[in-house]
Amino acid sequence: MKVVKKVGIILLIAFVGIQFIPTKRNQSDVVPITDIHVIYNVPKQVETIFKTSCYDCHSNNTSYPWYNKIQPVAWLLENHIDEGKSELNFNEFGDYSGRRQKSKLKSIASQIRDNEMPLSSYTIIHQDAKLSEKERELVIQWVDKTIENL
Amino acid sequence: MKKLKMSIAAVLLLAVTFTNAQEKKKMEHDHGDMKMDHSKMMNKNSDANAEAIFSDYFDLKDALVGDDTKKAAHASTKLVATLKAFDKSSYTKEQQEELSDIIEDATEHAEHISESAIDHQREHFKTLSEDIMDMVDITGTKNTLYQQFCPMYDKGSAWLSTSDEVRNPYYGSKMLKCGKVQKEINK
Numbered sequence: 001m002k003v004v005k006k007v008g009i010i011l012l013i014a015f016v017g018i019q020f021i022p023t024k025r026n027q028s029d030v031v032p033i034t035d036i037h038v039i040y041n042v043p044k045q046v047e048t049i050f051k052t053s054c055y056d057c058h059s060n061n062t063s064y065p066w067y068n069k070i071q072p073v074a075w076l077l078e079n080h081i082d083e084g085k086s087e088l089n090f091n092e093f094g095d096y097s098g099r100r101q102k103s104k105l106k107s108i109a110s111q112i113r114d115n116e117m118p119l120s121s122y123t124i125i126h127q128d129a130k131l132s133e134k135e136r137e138l139v140i141q142w143v144d145k146t147i148e149n150l
Numbered sequence: 151m152k153k154l155k156m157s158i159a160a161v162l163l164l165a166v167t168f169t170n171a172q173e174k175k176k177m178e179h180d181h182g183d184m185k186m187d188h189s190k191m192m193n194k195n196s197d198a199n200a201e202a203i204f205s206d207y208f209d210l211k212d213a214l215v216g217d218d219t220k221k222a223a224h225a226s227t228k229l230v231a232t233l234k235a236f237d238k239s240s241y242t243k244e245q246q247e248e249l250s251d252i253i254e255d256a257t258e259h260a261e262h263i264s265e266s267a268i269d270h271q272r273e274h275f276k277t278l279s280e281d282i283m284d285m286v287d288i289t290g291t292k293n294t295l296y297q298q299f300c301p302m303y304d305k306g307s308a309w310l311s312t313s314d315e316v317r318n319p320y321y322g323s324k325m326l327k328c329g330k331v332q333k334e335i336n337k
Binding site for chain 1: 252259277
């Protein structure tokens with residue numbers, strides 16, 4: 001029991017200690033001119049879906065949950081967001097070449113079609129980010145139509 | 151006190167699980183990034199660079215025809231390296247821009263193929279094929295190629311082959327001979 005107590009205390013100290021390590025925050029007020037809804041004609045409904053279900057990890061502005069104040073959650077999210085943004089950044093969509101925009105759009109549709117995005121580990125906490133059948137249909141239809149017109 | 155201990159334990163357990171998952175992911179990524187070992191010692195001739203890309207593409211295509219996820223992943227890892235080694239300096243400015251776009255896009259698809267399951271590999275292979283076809287248009291090739299087309303896969307999908315016999319990379323053994331030759335290059 002003594003050992004357990006010691007280990008417990010060490011871990012507790014470590015846990016408190018890591019709280020002081022800062023993380024970079026993904027936040028920005030500006031809507032850049034390269035945002036997808038500036039360069040494409042995105043219907044309001046689809047734009048809202050993108051914003052609620054995708055932008056936390058795929059844009060330069062995350063609306064952080066309260067538990068982001070706690071380590072190691074903050075690191076985890078930072079990692080996640082970095083990865084998400086390097087795959088696809090809705091804010092910087094206009095910076096992609098035409099070829100890549102088309103590729104990205106295709107991937108958006110296929111990820112949603114295959115139910116791979118938004119990630120289930122994300123929607124389990126962000127219930128509002130879950131896409132209904134109708135919402136998925138809306139996004140996929142818009143993407144398919146947009147690709148056709150490219 | 152007991153409760154507190156329990157919750158500390160729970161939080162730490164959670165943390166460990168998360169880091170483990172993270173690490174595992176990283177390892178997979180590293181694996182996909184083993185690019186350098188294949189940047190072959192080719193001469194500076196840009197055509198040879200392009201031929202190396204096409205050759206890796208055909209290896210990838212054959213792996214998908216054979217329903218072989220692992221081989222496909224391996225071939226696409228090689229492809230990432232040969233795409234990187236491509237030297238576009240001998241092309242016109244316009245062609246260079248186009249080639250940069252093609253290579254950037256193709257690299258992304260190849261990277262995804264190197265770390266995905268077969269369905270996903272095939273999805274990316276479709277766009278990758280479009281990139282490679284556009285590339286052939288610019289660089290040309292010394293070989294005779296056949297652009298083949300399967301009307302069934304994703305509203306119709308094309309690919310390149312060195313043989314005029316159709317072997318379908320989108321369906322593999324399920325529909326091996328589905329498709330037709332759409333265009334002959336260099337014949």
